[in-house]
Amino acid sequence: MSSRLMPGVLDNRRFLVFALLVPVLAFFVVFNTIPTLWLLGLSFHKFSLISGMPPEFFGLRNFEDIYYNKNGIWGDLGRTFLFVGVGVTVQTVLGVLLGFLFWGSKDMPGRRIALTLLFTPMVLTPVATGTFFRFIYDPTFGVLNALLTGGLGMGVVDFLGNPKIAYWAVLAVDCWMWTPFMTLMTLAALGSVPKAELEAAEIDRLSWPKRISLVIWHHGKFILMLGILLRTIDAFKTLDLIIPMTKGGPGQTTRLVAVELNKQSFESFNMGWSSAYSVLLLLISIAMTSIFIYILNRRRRAR
Amino acid sequence: MSHRLRTWTYYGVLWLVSLLFFSPVAWIILSSFKTRNDILATPPKLVFTPTLDNYIDLFTRNTSFLLQLGNSILLSVSAVVIAVFVSFLAAFCFSRFKPKGTDFLMFLLLSIRMLPGPAVILPVFLMYVAFGWKDNHLALILFYAMFSIPFSVWILKGFLDGVSTRFDETGRVNGGSWFHVIFKVVLPQVKPGLIAAFIFNLIFVWNEFLFNFIIGGVTTQNIPYALAVGAYSDGGLNWTFISALTSIYIVPPVLFIYFFQKYLLVGMTFGTVRGEV
Numbered sequence: 001m002s003s004r005l006m007p008g009v010l011d012n013r014r015f016l017v018f019a020l021l022v023p024v025l026a027f028f029v030v031f032n033t034i035p036t037l038w039l040l041g042l043s044f045h046k047f048s049l050i051s052g053m054p055p056e057f058f059g060l061r062n063f064e065d066i067y068y069n070k071n072g073i074w075g076d077l078g079r080t081f082l083f084v085g086v087g088v089t090v091q092t093v094l095g096v097l098l099g100f101l102f103w104g105s106k107d108m109p110g111r112r113i114a115l116t117l118l119f120t121p122m123v124l125t126p127v128a129t130g131t132f133f134r135f136i137y138d139p140t141f142g143v144l145n146a147l148l149t150g151g152l153g154m155g156v157v158d159f160l161g162n163p164k165i166a167y168w169a170v171l172a173v174d175c176w177m178w179t180p181f182m183t184l185m186t187l188a189a190l191g192s193v194p195k196a197e198l199e200a201a202e203i204d205r206l207s208w209p210k211r212i213s214l215v216i217w218h219h220g221k222f223i224l225m226l227g228i229l230l231r232t233i234d235a236f237k238t239l240d241l242i243i244p245m246t247k248g249g250p251g252q253t254t255r256l257v258a259v260e261l262n263k264q265s266f267e268s269f270n271m272g273w274s275s276a277y278s279v280l281l282l283l284i285s286i287a288m289t290s291i292f293i294y295i296l297n298r299r300r301r302a303r
Numbered sequence: 304m305s306h307r308l309r310t311w312t313y314y315g316v317l318w319l320v321s322l323l324f325f326s327p328v329a330w331i332i333l334s335s336f337k338t339r340n341d342i343l344a345t346p347p348k349l350v351f352t353p354t355l356d357n358y359i360d361l362f363t364r365n366t367s368f369l370l371q372l373g374n375s376i377l378l379s380v381s382a383v384v385i386a387v388f389v390s391f392l393a394a395f396c397f398s399r400f401k402p403k404g405t406d407f408l409m410f411l412l413l414s415i416r417m418l419p420g421p422a423v424i425l426p427v428f429l430m431y432v433a434f435g436w437k438d439n440h441l442a443l444i445l446f447y448a449m450f451s452i453p454f455s456v457w458i459l460k461g462f463l464d465g466v467s468t469r470f471d472e473t474g475r476v477n478g479g480s481w482f483h484v485i486f487k488v489v490l491p492q493v494k495p496g497l498i499a500a501f502i503f504n505l506i507f508v509w510n511e512f513l514f515n516f517i518i519g520g521v522t523t524q525n526i527p528y529a530l531a532v533g534a535y536s537d538g539g540l541n542w543t544f545i546s547a548l549t550s551i552y553i554v555p556p557v558l559f560i561y562f563f564q565k566y567l568l569v570g571m572t573f574g575t576v577r578g579e580v
Contacts, residue, residue: 013400016481020396023389024452031449032415035426042426098320108314116561117325122571123556124328125510127527128549132331135542143330146346180324181571188568188578223576230572237419240512243531258419265425266517278422285417292417293410296575 036282042275049269062276071264072252073277080256083171084235090175092228095182102183103190119184121177126240133173134160134245163250170245170254174238178231185227189220222299229295233288257281328553335546342542357547367529368548375525375552377440378515379508382447387500389448390455391493395485397456398463399471409460412453416573420513423450431518438520446518447511451504458503458574462496463489495566496574502563503570506556526552 043062045055066073098118105111121129136144137159148154159169193216201211239258242248248255248263261281265274322329334342336353361368397405415423427446428437436442466489474484490497512527519528526548533540560567568578 017396017400017402020392020400021402024393024456027389027445027449027452028411031427031446035430038429039422039426042429101320102317105314105317108317110318112561112564114318114321115564116557117321119560119567120325120328120553120557123506123510123560124553125512125527125530125549125556127510127512127530128552131530131540131545132549133327134540135334135545136327136330141343141345141347143347150346176324176327184568184571185576188576191578226572226575233417237417239420240510240527240531243512258421261419261421261425262513265421266428271425271429274421274425278418278425281419281422282414285419286414289410289414289417293413 039275039278039282042272043279045272045275047272047275049271055272058272062273063280065273066276066280070273071260073257073260075252076255076257076260079167079254080236080238083167083174083238083256084232087171087174087178087235088228088231091179091182091231092224094175094179095184095227096186096224098179098183099186099190102187119180121179122181124177126177127244129173129177130241130244137169137245160246161250163253166246166250167253170242173245174235174241177241178235181231182227185223186220189223189227190216192223193219222295222302225295226292226299229288229292233285233292236284236288331546332550334542335550337543337546339543342546357543358551361544361547361551367524371524371526371529372551374440374523375509378444378447378523378525379505382444382508383451383501383504385444385448386451386504387455387459387497390452390500391459391490391497392485393452394456394459394463395489398460399468409457412456413573415450416453421517424514424517428517437518438522440523443515443519443523446514447508450514451508454504454507454573455500458500458569459493459496461569461574461577462493466492496569498563499566499569499574502559502566503573506559506570509555 042055044058044060046058046061047053047055069075102115102118108114136142139145139156139158139161142159144159145156149156157165160166197215197219198211201215206214237258238256239262242254242256242259243262246254248259261274261277264270264277335357336355337348337351338354338356341348341351396402397409431437431442470488470492471484474488475481479488510527512525512531515523515525515528516531519525530545530548563570568576
């Protein structure tokens with residue numbers, strides 16, 4: 001394209017490209033690149049804000065500590081992967097079912113209000129959600145226990161205090177928040193199926209399993225995969241929800257990676273170790289981003 | 304007749320599902336109209352005499368509430384306005400000129416949003432402490448703006464790619480400056496993208512607690528911060544305050560998804576999926 005323009009404009013254009021990018025780049029260098037390099041450097045140092053000592057070069061000791069399970073992080077990683085695995089599966093299955101249920105509702109009276117109610121959980125403030133679920137889960141005056149004892153005749157359950165149940169109680173809230181998101185993605189995936197093909201399937205009297213596998217899956221799979229991936233990444237980061245509900249307790253039963261990192265860095269001020277841990281998480285998140293972009297590109301090519 | 308019955312049953316089921324998902328929120332809103340005794344009654348009361356005392360208390364007795372609400376509004380609006388503006392420029396550049404390293408930069412932008420919050424804020428915290436930027440509105444706004452940029456660039460680039468370059472060329476050939484082309488010709492055509500980027504970053508910053516807690520402080524505290532540190536607890540949690548506070552705080556996001564429902568999909572997937580539900 002540049003050959004059609006005058007040489008003078010070419011310089012001008014290079015300047016323009018630069019000028020357009022500078023604000024964003026400046027933001028990034030100051031608030032991201034420099035801090036990330038700092039983080040990388042710090043991960044090779046022993047540095048605690050409490051001791052008041054300057055960072056001391058530590059080699060790979062922080063990484064060795066992580067490998068040898070200091071602060072029980074392999075347990076956290078296991079819990080987090082379970083949280084992601086179970087949570088995302090439940091949300092996907094329920095969300096897809098609800099998506100199919102809502103598919104034919106274009107003419108429903110008050111559809112917009114109904115969808116707003118359905119989608120409310122995912123735009124709520126996680127901290128507020130966590131706080132008020134503590135209220136709902138409360139063993140003495142919580143409404144859920146009143147329903148269980150009064151309605152079903154069961155005993156009182158201390159949802160967030162019982163180490164066996166707390167994890168699942170937190171996971172249930174996460175599912176409540178994010179199932180609507182998978183419904184949204186399913187609706188989008190179903191919306192991307194051309195009407196003509198659906199009508200053709202209708203005329204051919206294709207059975208429903210075949211309709212789904214031959215017509216709908218072909219068009220909808222990428223959107224659904226993006227949805228699952230986004231949920232996976234987000235569930236991996238879960239923090240805001242857990243802090244007001246259990247702070248990682250009772251014991252360590254609801255301690256996910258972000259919760260422990262938060263505690264180590266901003267309660268124990270154990271900066272060197274936390275930096276090394278962050279570097280590890282950075283690698284995981286880069287891997288996840290790569291998968292996301294890979295699927296995005298495949299979708300583009302498929303079109 | 305049976306067809307109509309079936310349709311109505313179907314709609315009934317859909318409404319029931321929606322209401323079921325909303326019910327925990329409804330319970331909190333209901334609780335905010337209860338007196339202290341009614342809120343802690345066992346078994347919980349469904350029928351009670353509603354009172355507005357909790358809301359009146361919130362605005363009159365608790366002085367920090369107005370500060371926190373003001374901070375929430377100030378931080379989210381200003382950070383997002385800055386972010387959307389600079390992101391629009393960058394997205395225009397990525398979309399039109401495709402400078403070397405565009406893909407890499409887009410990747411880098413996205414990976415920031417994929418990292419757990421404490422890992423993002425840890426080095427920034429050290430930097431802010433070293434420079435004395437902690438508990439400062441401007442410093443916090445700039446950080447929030449940085450964090451809103453990836454989202455906005457991704458959304459806006461998607462929309463800009465959909466605007467034909469013919470508009471630019473026509474504008475240029477007719478003697479328009481680049482400034483004219485960018486702001487007068489292209490900008491109006493990506494208004495939906497701007498709205499989506501604006502709304503969804505706004506909701507994010509509005510709901511954000513960790514960054515505010517770590518690199519903010521007492522003067523910049525927003526409402527999630529107050530909820531998380533238990534600013535409304537005296538001994539036990541003060542449920543009358545919390546229910547009223549939460550009920551007010553969730554109004555803007557809920558209104559947004561009602562009025563901007565067609566941007567919901569674009570917003571929640573940072574522009575990678577288009578369409579309406």
